Amino acid sequence: xxxxxxxxxxxxxxxxxxxxxxxxxxxxxxxxxxxxxxxxxxxxxxxxxxxxxxxxxxxxxxxxxxxxxxxxxxxxxxxxxxxxxxxxxxxxxxxxxxxxxxxxxxxxxxxxxxxxxxxxxxxxxxxxxxxxxxxxxxxxxxxxxxxxxxxxxxxxxxxxxxxxxxxxxxxxxxxxxxxxxxxxxxxxxxxxxxxxxxxxxxxxxxxxxxxxxxxxxxxxxxxxxxxxxxxxxxxxxxxx
Amino acid sequence: xxxxxxxxxxxxxxxxxxxxxxxxxxxxxxxxxxxxxxxxxxxxxxxxxxxxxxxxxxxxxxxxxxxxxxxxxxxxxxxxxxxxxxxxxxxxxxxxxxxxxxxxxxxxxxxxxxxxxxxxxxxxxxxxxxxxxxxxxxxxxxxxxxxxxxxxxxxxxxxxxxxxxxxxxxxxxxxxxxxxxxxxxxxxxxxxxxxxxxxxxxxxxxxxxxxxxxxxxxxxxxxxxxxxxxxxxxxxxxxxxxxxxxxxxxxxxxxxxxxxxxxxxxxxxxxxxxxxxxxxxxxxxxxxxxxxxxxxxxxxxxxxxxxxxxxxxxxxxxxxxxxxxxxxxxxxxxxxxxxxxxxxxxxxxxxxxxxxxxxxxxxxxxxxxxxxxxxxxxxxxxxxxxxxxxxxxxxxxxxxxxxxxxxxxx
Numbered sequence: 001x002x003x004x005x006x007x008x009x010x011x012x013x014x015x016x017x018x019x020x021x022x023x024x025x026x027x028x029x030x031x032x033x034x035x036x037x038x039x040x041x042x043x044x045x046x047x048x049x050x051x052x053x054x055x056x057x058x059x060x061x062x063x064x065x066x067x068x069x070x071x072x073x074x075x076x077x078x079x080x081x082x083x084x085x086x087x088x089x090x091x092x093x094x095x096x097x098x099x100x101x102x103x104x105x106x107x108x109x110x111x112x113x114x115x116x117x118x119x120x121x122x123x124x125x126x127x128x129x130x131x132x133x134x135x136x137x138x139x140x141x142x143x144x145x146x147x148x149x150x151x152x153x154x155x156x157x158x159x160x161x162x163x164x165x166x167x168x169x170x171x172x173x174x175x176x177x178x179x180x181x182x183x184x185x186x187x188x189x190x191x192x193x194x195x196x197x198x199x200x201x202x203x204x205x206x207x208x209x210x211x212x213x214x215x216x217x218x219x220x221x222x223x224x225x226x227x228x229x230x231x232x233x234x235x236x237x238x239x240x
Numbered sequence: 241x242x243x244x245x246x247x248x249x250x251x252x253x254x255x256x257x258x259x260x261x262x263x264x265x266x267x268x269x270x271x272x273x274x275x276x277x278x279x280x281x282x283x284x285x286x287x288x289x290x291x292x293x294x295x296x297x298x299x300x301x302x303x304x305x306x307x308x309x310x311x312x313x314x315x316x317x318x319x320x321x322x323x324x325x326x327x328x329x330x331x332x333x334x335x336x337x338x339x340x341x342x343x344x345x346x347x348x349x350x351x352x353x354x355x356x357x358x359x360x361x362x363x364x365x366x367x368x369x370x371x372x373x374x375x376x377x378x379x380x381x382x383x384x385x386x387x388x389x390x391x392x393x394x395x396x397x398x399x400x401x402x403x404x405x406x407x408x409x410x411x412x413x414x415x416x417x418x419x420x421x422x423x424x425x426x427x428x429x430x431x432x433x434x435x436x437x438x439x440x441x442x443x444x445x446x447x448x449x450x451x452x453x454x455x456x457x458x459x460x461x462x463x464x465x466x467x468x469x470x471x472x473x474x475x476x477x478x479x480x481x482x483x484x485x486x487x488x489x490x491x492x493x494x495x496x497x498x499x500x501x502x503x504x505x506x507x508x509x510x511x512x513x514x515x516x517x518x519x520x521x522x523x524x525x526x527x528x529x530x531x532x533x534x535x536x537x538x539x540x541x542x543x544x545x546x547x548x549x550x551x552x553x554x555x556x557x558x559x560x561x562x563x564x565x566x567x568x569x570x571x572x573x574x575x576x577x578x579x580x581x582x583x584x585x586x587x588x589x590x591x592x593x594x595x596x597x598x599x600x601x602x603x604x605x606x607x608x609x610x611x612x613x614x615x616x617x618x619x620x621x622x623x624x625x626x627x628x629x630x631x632x633x634x635x636x637x638x639x640x641x642x643x644x645x646x647x648x649x650x
Contacts, residue, residue, distance in 0.1 A: 056564075056565060056643045057643075076569075076570060077570060077571075080564065080569045080570075081569070083565060083566065083567045084566065084567020084568075091647075095562045095565070096562075097559060097563075099259045100259075108566055112249075112567040112568050112569070112572060114244060114248060116244065117248075
C-alpha cells in the first residue's frame with residue numbers, strides 16, 4: 001500500500017505582484033519500505049515538495065493522501081498531529097533544541113504525543129542506543145560533535161516509529177567521513193523496514209537510495225529505480 | 241484532549257520557561273522591575289490601610305464615641321484659624337454653669353493640659369502631658385486604673401497636690417519600686433502619686449497616651465496659671481441623642497458666654513464623627529494614590545514583559561519551527577510562552593513581596609500593623625494575571641508562526 005499518494009499537486013506563491021509556481025501538477029506514489037531520494041538543483045521546487053510531503057505546508061491545488069487519509073486541506077493542528085505521529089524529520093542543520101540534553105531532545109516528540117514520562121524515557125533511551133549514543137544521553141548539543149548531533153536528530157525522528165523518515169540534506173553540514181557514517185545508518189534503518197525519503201542535490205548521496213526522483217522547474221523530470229548492485233549503479237551514474 | 245496531555249504540556253512549558261529565564265537572568269530581572277514596584281506599592285498600600293484602620297478603631301475606642309468636646313477650636317479649622325484665635329478662652333465659670341444646667345449628660349469634666357518635665361529623685365521624664373481634670377476623668381476618657389486609685393471628688397474640689405500617672409511615667413520614674421505614695425515633682429511643684437493608669441498605647445502612632453500625669457483642675461490652675469483656657473469634656477447619657485445633647489450644650493454655652501442672637505458661636509463642639517469623616521477622607525486619598533501608583537507601575541511592568549516576550553519569541557523563531565515540525569500544536573506553543581510570561585511576572589511579584597516585608601516593618605513603627613496574608617495572596621494573583629495578559633500577544637504570535645518560515649529563520 002502507498003504511504004504517500006500525490007495527485008496533480010501545485011504550489012503557487014505570491015511574491016508581491018508576481019506569482020511563482022514552485023510546483024506544477026506533480027504526481028507521485030511512495031510505497032511502504034521504499035528508500036527514495038528526491039534530487040534537484042536549488043530553486044527546482046524540491047524544498048517545496050519536501051515541505052508538502054512533510055505536512056509542514058499544504059498544496060495550493062491537488063490531492064495528497066497520507067496512509068490513505070487526505071491531508072491536502074487539513075488545519076494546522078491536525079497537520080501537527082500527523083507530523084508528530086507519522087513523520088520523522090532529519091534536517092541539514094540538525095535542529096536540536098540547544099538548551100536541552102540529547103535525551104530530552106529525543107523525548108520531545110513523545111511529550112507532544114502525550115506519552116507518559118516513564119514510557120517516554122524508556123523509548124528515548126532505546127532510540128539513542130539504536131544510534132550508538134547511549135553514553136551521550138545527558139550531553140547538550142554543544143557538547144556533541146556534528147555526527148553525534150545528527151545521530152540525536154535521527155533518534156528523535158525514529159522514536160515515534162513514524163511511517164516515513166524525511167531527511168533534508170542530512171550530510172550537508174558534515175565532513176565526508178561522518179557523512180558516510182550517517183548514510184550507513186540510513187541504510188541500516190532502511191534494512192530494518194523504515195521508509196526513507198532523502199532530499200539532496202548531491203548525486204553521490206542520492207545514489208544511496210533505491211529510487212531517485214529528479215525535480216526541475218517545479219515538475220518531475222525523471223523517476224527511476226536504481227539497481228542495488230554496486231557495479232551497475234556506478235555504470236548508470238556515468239551513463240547519465 | 242486528554243488531561244494527561246495538558247499536564248505534560250504544562251510541565252514542558254514550565255521547564256522551557258525556567259531554562260529560558262535562567263539563560264537570561266539579568267534581562268529577566270530587569271524586565272520584572274515594573275512588576276516589583278507595582279507589587280511593593282500594592283503590599284505597602286494594603287499594609288498602610290490595614291494599619292490606619294486598626295490604629296484608628298483603637299484610638300476611637302480610647303477616645304469614646306459618646307463624648308462631646310467643648311473647645312475654643314474646632315478640630316479641623318482649615319483656613320479660618322485667625323477667626324478662632326481671637327475667641328474668648330473657655331473658663332471654669334463656663335464649666336460650672338454647664339455642669340449645673342445641663343440635663344442630658346452622664347458626666348462632665350473640665351480638661352486642660354500643658355507639657356512639663358516630671359522628676360523623681362534622679363529619674364526624669366521630659367515633655368510629659370500634664371492634664372488638669374476632675375474625678376470623672378476615668379468615666380469620660382475611657383481609661384482604666386492599673387493599680388492604686390483615682391483622686392476623689394474632695395481632692396479634686398480642694399485642689400489637693402495628688403496625681404495619677406500613666407504607665408510609661410511609672411516605668412520611667414519608678415523602675416524598681418511602687419510609685420504609690422511617692423512624691424514626684426511636676427515642674428517645680430510636688431505631687432503625691434495615688435494611682436497608675438493601665439497602659440493605653442499610642443494614638444495612631446503619633447503620640448503616647450501613657451506619657452501623662454493627671455492632677456486636679458484646681459491644683460493645675462493654681463500652679464500652672466489661672467489664665468489657662470480649658471476644654472469641657474461631656475459624656476452624653478444616651479448616645480442616640482447626641483444631636484439633642486449637642487443642641488442643649490450649645491444653648492447653655494451661648495447663654496453663659498453672652499453670644500448675641502444670630503451671632504456665630506464663639507466656641508466649638510467637637511465629636512468623634514468629625515474625626516471619623518476626616519479619617520475616611522485620608523483613607524480614600526491613601527488608597528487612591530496607592531491604586532494610581534500600583535496601576536501605573538503594573539501597566540509599565542506589563543509593557544516591559546510584553547516587550548521582552550516579543551524579543552524572546554523572535555529570538556526563538558527557529559526553536560518554535562523545530563517544535564512545530566516535530567508535532568507541537570498551537571496550543572502547546574501558546575502555553576509555553578504564556579507560562580514564561582507568567583513566570584517572569586511571578587518572579588517580580590515574589591521579589592516585590594520580599595522587598596515589602598521589611599518595609600512593612602518600618603510602617604509598623606508608625607502605624608500598628610503587619611502585612612496581611614490577604615495582601616500577599618492578592619499580590620501573587622495580580623502578578624500572575626499581569627503576566628498572562630502581557631504574554632498573550634507575543635505567545636499568540638509564536639503559536640501562529642508558519643513552521644516552514646520559522647525553520648528557515650536564522
